[in-house]
Amino acid sequence: MTHYAIANLTNVRVGAGIVEYLERIDATLAPYDGHFIVHGNPPEHLEGEWAGALVVIEFPSYEAARGWYDSPAYQEILPLRTNNSDGVTMIVEGVDRDHVATDVLA
Template sequence: MTTYALAHLRNVTMGADIVAYLEAIDATMAPFGGRFVLHGAGNRRVLEGTFSSDIIMLSFPDRKAAEDWYDSPAYRAILPLRTRNSDGDVMLIDGVDDGHKATDVLQGN
């Protein structure tokens, strides 16, 4: 099942560290089958509330690949470049099966 790395970043200070992070991250994801699904503010239309942060979503083939990427020496080496220059929340979350329906979350409750 696909696993997503989802980051909600705020107060990003663009500078040499962030540029270096952006230049290096693709190479850290490649061995784990990672790819960008969403990246940054993009062309968005806020439908409810207010939102001025950035959303980044990466896709990995499965949970193990996502965890191995995040814990890899290559990614750990560049991680401080982002964390020193932004605030944010980052999580891994599994996707749902094809055909998932909203009421599927009620099963087992």
């Protein structure tokens, strides 16, 4: 099942650390078939308030998503992000294309 690494980053301090992180992250994703599907573009606010930059990375499985996050290559660059931004990160499971809203009631 597809899984997503999601981050809502706030107070991003763009400088040498963030630039290096961005230059190196793609190489950490490749071995786990991870790719960006949302990467910080400003949202159109329809309801409520939102602060931060949303990042969503798709992986083919939980094992791939967790393997990427725990990998030595990613752990090496992680402080470049965490020392230069605030926010929350998580891994969530996706749903099949035939999912309907009432499936959560089961």
